Amino acid sequence: MKTRKADPKGVMTGAHYLDGDFALAEGALAAGCRFFAGYPITPSTETAERFSERIPFVGGMFIQMEDEIASIAALIGASWSGKKVMTVTSGPGFSLMMENIGLAAMQEVPLVIANVQRGGPSTGLPTLTGQQDMMQARWGSHGDYRIIALSPDSPQECFDLTIQAFNLAELYRVPVFIMTDECVGHMHEKVVIPPADEIDLVERKWYEGPKDAYRPYKPDTDLVPFMIKTGDGYRFHTTGLTHDERGYPVINAEVQDWCVRHLIDKIDKNAEKIIKLEEEQVDGAEVVVLSYGITSRVAIKAVQDARRQGIKVGTIRLLTVWPFPEKRVQELAGKVKAMVMPEINMGQVVKELERSVAGRTKVVSVPHCGGGVHDPDVILKAIKEAVK
Amino acid sequence: MSPEAKNPIENFLRMDRIPHIWCSGCGIGTVVSSFADALEKSRLDLDKVAIVSGIGCTGRVAGYVKLDSFHTTHGRAIPFATGLKLGNPELKVVVFSGDGDIFGIGGNHFIHACRRNMDLVVICVNNFNYAMTGGQVAPTSPEKANLSTAPYGNFEYPFNVPYLAEACGATYVARWTVLHMRQVTTSILEALNHKGLSLIEVITPCVTLYARRNRLGDGLNLLKYYYENSEVRHGADTRTLDIRFQEKITCGKFIDVEKPTFLDCMNTHLTKTLGEKFRPYGV
């Protein structure tokens, strides 16, 4: 892995009072994103507005495309031109992007998509929050593939995790989602942007060997193939069809097996390196509350109340939601009475938790249909019932 | 094989992927030959030429041409190419795809690329139907033609492609049939040297599906139809270019105008508005 320091041109070092959407744009600029294609959609539009305002002075491209399908298609193209690329959207736009998210996964293209989630389905609640696209992020495009999804709980984390998202996208040649939500996107808080020389950026895995030996899909030892830029004379081919190491289409079950397993293995086998969790008082806990994004703040409030009432509660905050921390929850499964998972959906990531612990501990879902965050008392009640 | 026997087009093809999938009598290969010919004549650095295709029979072109080549999703070749071009403006980006791909599922992207005068060469092979999937009705299918999803004949109005392109802002528009190989080559060459959005529509036979279903005979019969019914009218009013079933096909170069591209407009406008603080892009 090669790293370098951020380019100071894109880094607005200092303390600012920003909303989550703006912080996403600042994170992208700091991470070296120089290509943004997007389409307006509430509650994510402010990110595109901020990027379009800032980029002329940094040097880069902003283009408002004709729709979200065009936006992600342009991202994939620009990523192949060697740019770090990003778009931002919300539920309906995320749905429109799905087919080409599959193309990006298949062609192994680094790109970052922030989904500022709102209540759904359909047009739903454009101006109110939700976390209902978590499973869509995981499974939304057809076929088997893997992606990475992060979930920030504040404008500060929108900034921090956007940089991480770019680093992961480059490291694993994979689409990375920042699954934030309307509440965080529209909430203003203090955001501290460090100096450029304190921001480490992962460089794309550029191929440096002889031209005629280049194979765009030959996995390296870390399972990730090397990449090249369009225009560098490799005359390479890439396709959304099932392909071999050369990137040439091969339509049979054997190559399909190799191709699909590769897409899955490069993430699954690197999962422990990818997953970031924040744990508190998990040792000796009777019950563990798992949460992500805005819900984790509300959950921690409930946990504090529960502790005041004498219940031993631990918390695990999923900064990385996909891949899911399967190994960690399995370690804990035999040790705790129950695991409680509030989400602003009718129970999505909790299903992955249930699957992972496989009945070895009680799993309690605390669903919410969206339009607001949980009442902390509802989570508190669930914690109390879980330890009964 | 002696060096003289080598087909000159081989330099432009991924010979390790030949034979291709196209039917005998299909016109796509002929358009690819013209493209190769134009590339050679253009003297462009081929390392800096990229080709993007969507999905469909013509969508497979990207897979056979020895350039940086991208086989993308159905209808999205143009926005993909837009990203590729804007990601690295020194590239010459060619979109090579079919009528269903570009004007059906990808119609919205086509009109916006024209509106922006995005610096792309769009070569559209128009065979009047969705061939890869078995000959369904397309936005270019002539009225009365019989298609697998218009089994009693097509009753929809087809697009007049050059008129659409001109109306949306394309700055180079030509139409030929596959019979006009040399003219296709000339048009592609002109388009490669043109700044802005160029559209070249090439009418080609789909022998296996369109021709068979409509009892139009084999490839030779179709070339004969082109020969007898095509009329070259450079600069013709694009409103007059409708194609009716087995009737006249007007060919020629209709539009060739200079107009700043998307990138020119952006750099000029922001330089004027923001002054020295603006960092011009891609220059």
Place this chain on the structure above:
Amino acid sequence: MTEIRFSGFGGQGIIRLGLITGKAVSLYDNKFATMTQSFGPEARGSACSSQVVISEERVLYPYITRPEILVSMSQEAYDKYEPDLREDGLLIIDNDLVKSTAPRGSIRLFSIPSTRFAEELGNRIIGNLVMLGFFTAVSKVVSPEAIKKALPGLVPSRFMDLNVKAFDKGYDYGLEVLDKAKS
């Protein structure tokens, strides 16, 4: 922890009040401040509002629940939000624009003709800054120094002096009102 709601009608700069206060508190008063606002067509209409939660520790729950302070610059906003104000809260109104009923419980009421003062200073658009000064003086949840540091970037630089003047006008009036209340 203090929960504040600024309210009025669209175009009065109500969101800006929340932004300036939140920025001042979190960047210059070394506390935590989370600012949220209502969005959508309703936010542009007759009762728009912005909310700030101020705390010595990190704010976990991002929204206000029972605000201690309500600032109202329109009758509709007042009618809509007054019932949520805590019984021991602080009610701050533009008394030219809001007719308040007698305060409930031990609610303390402070009034200022902020829009009229702004007009006297030359532009009614800075009514929100007059109100901000008044709010700063009577609520004491944010320091006037922090507010002034927070202004750049949130008010147009060419109108900075006018905005500061408006703030000072409201602030001084607030101190006077407090003085009178004491005596």
